[in-house]
Amino acid sequence: MKKTLLIASMTVLTTVILTGCKGTDVVLQYSPDSFQSIVNQYPDLVADNTMTDHYYSLTVDGETTLQISHDYELTGTGDIEIQTPLKPFTDAGLDPAKLGAGYQTTDDMLVLTADYGNGDGMKDTVTDSLFESVKSDRSMLTYHQELDHYGIKMTAGKIEWAKDYKTNDKDIVFVIKAQPLTDLGVDVKNISGWTFATVQEADGRNVDVLLKAYDLG
């Protein structure tokens, strides 16, 4: 009986130690490779503009773009941005002046911004730059089992990519939270180029989102 209790205690102790080990964070471990494999497979999607404006730029359709800072210390509140045409949103009733934190607008673009702190300095690759976002806060990185997507949270949205682009039909997904826009009187179900959906989060909550997904093939 004592042996049983001893083995049981040892197992629990080992497990506690193991769970605290960084090596058990397989999502953090595998997700950079997953993003890098997309970049490797489709190099044309990414433009290195770091010499001019500090950002790597990723776009599939040329309209909606993911901007990733190569040095978070230099980019302030816009370490990662999703830039998309403003017109479909204003057509649906958005008043840009009413937008709060996490949003910016230019004359023709709606910009979702995110600030992840100052980072570790300048990064040489788009993947390293993207993952600077999770260094100070691991909870910014997500994995969605049903869609088999990794994601990085932003204040007003999210950027997701397929864990395995070869098998997934939604390889890059831009996500905008719908509720804040609904609260501003936007008709979120009728925004051209964006799909309204209700999705379940990992914690079981249902949330309304606007999605723009791309199948890279």
Add this chain to the structure above:
Amino acid sequence: MVEKSYPVTGMTCSACAAHVQKAVLKLDGIDACEVNIATEKLNVTYNEAVQNFGTLKKAVKNAGYGLISDQKTARGIKTGDLESAQRDHEIRHMRIRLMVAALFSLPVLYIAMSHMFPGLGLPIPYFMGSHDFPLVFALVQFGLTVPVVIAGIRFYTRGFKTLIKGSPNMDTLIAIGTGSAFLYSIFATVKIYLGNFAFAQSLYFESAAVVITLVMLGKYLETASKGRTSEAIKKLMQLKPTTATIEKDGIEREIPLDEVCIGDVVIVRPGASFPVDGIVVDGISTADESMLTGESLPVEKQPESEVTGGSINGEGLIKFRATRVGNDTALSKIIKLVEDAQSKKAPIAKLADIVSGWFVPVVLVIALVSALAWAAAGKDFNFVLTIFVSILVIACPCALGLATPTAIMVGTGKGAELGILIKSGEALETTHKISAVVLDKTGTITEGKPKLTDIRIYGDSSETEALLLCASAERGSEHPIARAIVEGAQSRQIALVSPDNFKAVPGRGIDSTVSGKRVLAGNLKLMIENNIDTEMSESDAGKFAASGRTLMYVAIDGQLTALMAAADTVKHSSREAIGKLKKLGISVYMITGDNKNTADAIAKEVGIENVLSDVMPRDKAGEVKRLQAAGEKVAMVGDGINDAPALVQADIGMAIGTGTDVAVESADVVLMRGDLNEVPAAIALSRATIRNIKQNLFWAFIFNLIGIPFAAGVVYLFGGPLLSPIFAGAAMAFSSVSVVSNALRLRNFKIKQNI
């Protein structure tokens, strides 16, 4: 050959019992062997020259179980104490293991539930979320499940051992079922570690942990309840004091019970238990023998009265001489009888054992075939595994194996409490089928001792004078009628005198001289041969004979002085008992060597219509056989040596416990109180027990009959739900507990409610 009974450890179901039995029977020199799952005992008859305890233990150990020696018993520890201590020890360990299992299973279940039902919003720490930290999620469950598996390691050691030996049991099903879930979950964890996070949805740690815990819970409740099924034996054992006070050379000494010898004078103070059997030499008191005979009224004790070990002394101090000690006392014999009965299997139990012996391999095949069929139908591995595990878990036949022996244990134990000793499970089972009861007249329906009932005086003598002279003359006679007359005189406070001379006239009576008067006492032939005129008594004689009385003519100095009639009186309970038997739908017969007139008179008095009179002792068995040939299931109730052949011939022989040892030995059921009411009580108890067994078997089977198709996905095929292994485990545990609980209901058996 020697017959021994050893406790077996590690058995969990009837398949285990069958396996142990098979292992022992394979040995040379084994004459008979039976293993009872309810008593957890091996009863074996073997040739001591060929086998010994060591070889038996080795065979049982090789089969995967343990055998406990009777050495401790020989050293003076009571068998019941030893078993009780072992059971308590086992229950304590089971409780600790169960607590460990429950303590770790609950968090596993909680974590898995949060994953399976995200909509419930069950909060779990962020760092073990199934989405963002799938490996931590899996490792935490693994870490919590390992202690559960260790706590239930016996399922695996026994289950796989018996599987390897070709005799799979319920442990095998649990071991394969939960083992598959556990190993597959470890495989899934490795896959997660290698980057395949989808396997976070294919973890079955919670199934393995919860099923093990539930089965352990079921086993724990079952073991705890099984302890209560042998309470009757425990109660009997507790009647024995551990010491006795004896008087030697005028000095009182307290000695251990085992040291009391035959002939010792034992002192029992008011309220104390009689330690052994004996005969009172001094003191007047009463004894409470209710635990031994079921008789609730105290029995008076005075010099020459018999006392029984285990009964409780009333208000007076009693000194008695020990006549039976150790294992020869009535209490020890009763305990042995009940233990034997509980360890012998009823035919219905043997059938259940055969069924459950086949059950495990059949279930293994069903589980495998179902899983393969679903796999062939294109279902993913998770679905197939769920089917496989659920079938194995829900189909455990432990309830099936427990259904009969637990009910028989409680039934025979209850019988012992009521003063009805049923010698075997088979006897208990057969008793419920009895359609006809044959009652021996003398000593069974009647007291078996004639009493003086009537005196008619002819001439000038007074009744007192006639009785004084006749009883004094008969003092030396052993004839039952003579003794009835002597007792009749004594009960009338007549002081008898010694006869001047005494001569027995064979087949006639006596010829004696008392106080100078010639006294002839005997039958009519004695009177005729001595030219005594009996004409004046003819009318009385005719009347007495018609009412079944036995006559004694008394002539004093050549003149018929009195006609005395004696009769065997009916027991006060006979008429009521016969009424109860009829109420139970049983044909009642009275069998006697008496002539038709006498027999009919007694039969009429007690309400029996079927009379078998003028039956010679040697022909009683033939009469029973004749009834059997007519299709009746016959119970013979008797008390005398001459009843033994009929008791053996009958389907059930019931001996009145106050009768001879031969009758008790020949009988299947012993009625301790000598009260005929115990006959309908025994039949009602048997019927209640068999009804209970049938209910148990029904529940045990119904769980499997409904559960297996559910688990195999048959209901799912038609749009119904799929049974989760967790619910399968819960259902299985519930079935075992419900069967034992139902058997325990027999402890509340009340004769009045059942007749």
